[in-house]
Amino acid sequence: MTGEPWLDAVVVGILGLLIGSFLNVVIHRVPIMMEREWEQECRDYIEDKGWPAPPPSGHTGRFSLLAPASRCPHCGHAIRWYENIPVISYVALRGKCAGCKARISIRYPLVELITGGLFYWCATQWGWSMTTALWCAFSAALVSLTMIDWDTTLLPDSITLPLLWAGLIGSAAHWLSVPLVDALFGAAAGYLFLWSIYWAFKLLTGKEGMGYGDFKLLAALGAWFGWSALVPIILIASVIGAIVGIGMKLTSSLREGQYVPFGPFLAGAGFAAMLLGPERILQSVLSLLGI
Template identity: 45%
Template sequence: MSALMILREGYPIAFCLMSGILGAILGSFLGVVVERLPARVMAEDAATDSLMYPASHCAQCLHLLNWWENIPLFSWVLLRGRCAHCNTAIPLRLLVTEGLTLLFFALSCWYFPAPQAFLSLWIVWCALLPLTLIDLRHLLLPDAITQPLLWGGLLLSAITGRLPLVDALYGAVAGYLVLWLLYWFFLLLTRREGLGYGDFKLLAALGAWVGWQALPTLVFFAAVCSILFYFCSRRISGELNVIPFGPGLSLAGLTVLILQLSDSGL
């Protein structure tokens, strides 16, 4: 931590630029997570691609990417968004994932010079961004991301003391129970499922990061975001039967954490 603080204070612009480059690299990996993890979770056999194997390749023609085809951001622009082998369009979401992660990493360490603050934001971002994209496409919030996010929040509270461990623990328990009780109330009332178990686990994980005191604000903000998303989607596509709650929870959780870090002066 002290070494990072010295680098950040001594070379702020260079440090933020290097942080952005790191963000682009991690954003490229997050793109792989978004593409491959849902298939692993939903697959009935073990033949599905893992996160590490096979190497990066075109999903259409299975062409293995050369090093120059696998540089975050630049390769997409260099290839004009198409595979060099079969000319199939490369999903724009991969470029967006890399670009957003680059910007978030650079801006977060610029506005929050304390390593404890920007490292926390990086960890949360690297979990919430893929969760958001996966939930939007598949209505799925994989345990492989929500569970490490939960334990990471509890562990960080125990190590750094930014948030009292008891508040983080109560936040995790309360976060799960709030949506679990709402799920059963809605199910008994309408005979339909209004939430998924992944939503419970995600709010539990966010509760471990922001504490039980922030949960009412977080849930309210998440509900507002989800309602706005619903009306915007209906206006664009004309019909939307299911609203993914994960993106609203993710945006609300990240916003609350940023506000908490701002208030703490880190």
């Protein structure tokens, strides 16, 4: 804490850049860790049943968020610490691997900049406080969930469930402005709303329209913003999702199965609620719809 609000915000923003660099690791590795865990569970089940063992998967060695060290996926070049400075290293390397000169995705510095900007904004709103720490964690979680769901259509429990509990604990400790009762009803209503839509759609069509991760994410948003924010969040997520989906369909850029994951739009609505407030985003959606 420096004593100067603007300087405190800058310090928190720089921390956000560093966290954003780590989020790039989370976004890439968590889905792989999940798949390996599922594979091992399947192998254990097969062995318990005494069935013929499947061929080895080829996955060897420890794989976590910390190990092995980051490497270029093209040439295996070990990324040195000075090649991993948020944004600066990307610019210095001109967006290319130091070893093989393969192109590095612009998404890496963008994730860092977005996370840093969100952290800075949180610090300008709530100063050096537990409230700022909570909303920074909220921002980091939603950035990770957005990118993971867009890439893989997965919303990991290891992120959605801690996000849900953080909202409830923040309300109970009065670090968030939402009363605990509103947070509890928001979490329950958020989960049950999408759960009901899921089963109604499945009974009518025989297909699954969304995953359970979407239920948990909306439950988490209900815990952070309260039950009264659920309608604006659902509306803005649905409207933006529909616009993006139609645009992707018209440009033939939909992935196999002709679907668009809903999680990124829920997360986007969560960011809108954090930055503008649920009431203002509801007004914006109604204006967009001409109501």
